[in-house]
Amino acid sequence: MGIGKRFVVKLVFLAGCWHVATGSEKPNIVVFLVDDMGWMDSSVPFCDAEMPRNQWFHTPNMERLAKQGMLFTNAYATSVCTPTRVSLMTGMNAAHHRVTNWTSRPRDIPSDFDSETNPLKTPVWNYNGFSPVADIEHTVYGTPLPALLADAGYFTIHVGKAHFAAAGTPGASPYNMGFVVNKSGNMAGMPQSYYGEQNYGNIEGKTTDIAIHDLTEYYGTSTYLTEAITREALKALDYPVKTKTPFFLYMAHYAVHLPLHEDPRFVQRFYDAGLDSGAAKFSSMVASMDHSLGELMDYLEEKGIADETLILFFSDNGGHSINTRKGGKAHTQNLPLKEGKGSLHEGGIRVPMIAKWPGHVKAGSREHRSVIVEDFFPTLLEVAGNKGAKTIQRVDGRSFMPLLKGTHAVDTSRALIWHYPNKWKKEDFATIDYLSAIRKGEWKLIYHMAEGKLSLYHLATDMGEVNDIAGKHPDKVRELTRLLTDKLKGWNSPMPSFKEGGQQVPWPDEVVINNE
Numbered sequence: 001m002g003i004g005k006r007f008v009v010k011l012v013f014l015a016g017c018w019h020v021a022t023g024s025e026k027p028n029i030v031v032f033l034v035d036d037m038g039w040m041d042s043s044v045p046f047c048d049a050e051m052p053r054n055q056w057f058h059t060p061n062m063e064r065l066a067k068q069g070m071l072f073t074n075a076y077a078t079s080v081c082t083p084t085r086v087s088l089m090t091g092m093n094a095a096h097h098r099v100t101n102w103t104s105r106p107r108d109i110p111s112d113f114d115s116e117t118n119p120l121k122t123p124v125w126n127y128n129g130f131s132p133v134a135d136i137e138h139t140v141y142g143t144p145l146p147a148l149l150a151d152a153g154y155f156t157i158h159v160g161k162a163h164f165a166a167a168g169t170p171g172a173s174p175y176n177m178g179f180v181v182n183k184s185g186n187m188a189g190m191p192q193s194y195y196g197e198q199n200y201g202n203i204e205g206k207t208t209d210i211a212i213h214d215l216t217e218y219y220g221t222s223t224y225l226t227e228a229i230t231r232e233a234l235k236a237l238d239y240p241v242k243t244k245t246p247f248f249l250y251m252a253h254y255a256v257h258l259p260l261h262e263d264p265r266f267v268q269r270f271y272d273a274g275l276d277s278g279a280a281k282f283s284s285m286v287a288s289m290d291h292s293l294g295e296l297m298d299y300l301e302e303k304g305i306a307d308e309t310l311i312l313f314f315s316d317n318g319g320h321s322i323n324t325r326k327g328g329k330a331h332t333q334n335l336p337l338k339e340g341k342g343s344l345h346e347g348g349i350r351v352p353m354i355a356k357w358p359g360h361v362k363a364g365s366r367e368h369r370s371v372i373v374e375d376f377f378p379t380l381l382e383v384a385g386n387k388g389a390k391t392i393q394r395v396d397g398r399s400f401m402p403l404l405k406g407t408h409a410v411d412t413s414r415a416l417i418w419h420y421p422n423k424w425k426k427e428d429f430a431t432i433d434y435l436s437a438i439r440k441g442e443w444k445l446i447y448h449m450a451e452g453k454l455s456l457y458h459l460a461t462d463m464g465e466v467n468d469i470a471g472k473h474p475d476k477v478r479e480l481t482r483l484l485t486d487k488l489k490g491w492n493s494p495m496p497s498f499k500e501g502g503q504q505v506p507w508p509d510e511v512v513i514n515n516e
Contacts (some may be wrong), residue, residue, distance in 0.1 A: 009429035028309040038319015091377025091395035095419035097140040098492040123494035129165030142393035148177030152386035156238040160252035194225040194261035263288035315351035344437040353355030397450035445480040481508040
């Protein structure tokens with residue numbers, strides 16, 4: 001029997017014993033993860049005031065969650081999906097785990113694009129994703145969060161999109177990550193169809209390896225994918241609820257990722273509001289996701305366990321952003337934030353986040369201090385009472401439990417890091433490719449590797465990153481480039497090289513030295 005199979009067998013064996021070995025004092029945990037939902041993609045204003053784009057959406061259950069919990073205005077993911085998911089599962093920064101782009105479905109095939117005008121060569125990164133088993137090429141090996149929560153007595157449930165690793169590697173299956181239940185999670189990063197009438201992509205002539213599996217009872221029906229996943233999540237919860245076993249539900253929606261497939265239950269409202277076809281379809285997908293959130297919240301209340309459950313609402317990267325090459329007005333979807341998914345400007349990495357935990361989190365509160373996705377790992381272990389858990393990997397995240405509890409200490413020394421040494425777009429070389437960034441306090445620096453350019457912004461006065469003030473604050477540029485370089489070198493982060501000559505691009509602090 002292989003290592004991965006032994007790992008699964010052990011977890012299945014433990015599943016039957018958890019409710020005996022633990023009491024009911026541990027809180028239930030729900031991570032409600034949305035795909036490609038931007039900071040502005042709801043009727044909940046994460047900005048200080050409602051913005052015009054908030055009026056596109058109708059998300060009453062997000063409003064309900066925010067009224068009952070804490071809204072985070074400075075929550076960050078990575079700029080694309082798999083790095084965020086691996087960071088959540090490991091507590092590592094993407095520059096550290098080196099899964100810097102999304103994983104392809106086939107094994108050993110990087111997802112990067114190239115073009116004749118692209119001056120850089122993408123480095124070797126962990127393009128096979130995360131692995132709970134050692135010695136799998138081009139993966140990061142670590143101890144996954146669900147396995148540690150299982151050790152702490154939790155019944156672990158995965159529903160929806162996994163996309164932790166490439167096909168044929170151990171991390172592609174949520175069962176190998178420590179989940180006892182898995183519905184529809186595999187190596188796929190997006191659905192081919194949201195429609196039950198199309199079997200969610202499992203139809204002749206389609207590429208079925210990226211179709212949504214494990215939902216055969218809904219094939220040929222009018223059940224929208226988001227609704228099917230929600231039903232499966234509620235079914236899976238019945239066992240731990242009946243046995244009074246604490247549970248970890250990782251509810252990772254495929255929505256609101258493309259394809260742009262409207263939910264017929266909700267779309268007419270947005271046509272009636274005067275939105276064009278694309279906006280109405282997308283808004284209906286957001287409404288469908290919000291309806292799912294409401295069904296889950298209703299279930300917890302009906303079962304009498306809402307007060308014993310922590311809910312964390314989050315998105316895996318910034319929102320969609322129309323590029324001028326594809327028509328439309330460039331990068332207006334996430335205003336006032338700049339750009340969108342794929343970019344290290346705020347529109348690509350700042351995401352909606354809400355936490356509800358009755359008796360611990362103050363209802364109706366707003367938290368302006370920054371958190372980043374790798375912080376989920378130590379936070380959830382602390383919630384589960386497994387704070388000192390041993391891990392193979394060195395954890396970079398910091399618990400945001402003090403923020404949940406409303407303490408006022410501020411860590412002014414902390415720096416947040418993003419690293420994207422990859423080419424995302426199919427088009428010719430674009431300004432969102434090959435970037436690193438650092439935020440410390442209200443200062444944010446972006447390193448454009450291909451141009452050897454450093455941009456500096458002060459987010460408290462320039463949330464939209466309109467004014468590059470690097471030339472006015474050379475000392476701050478020096479400080480941030482030194483911090484960024486130290487982190488990247490310490491993590492052995494992958495760096496691109498120039499096609500001409502083959503030399504690695506300079507480290508950020510070398511750009512400063514070269515320009516002095």
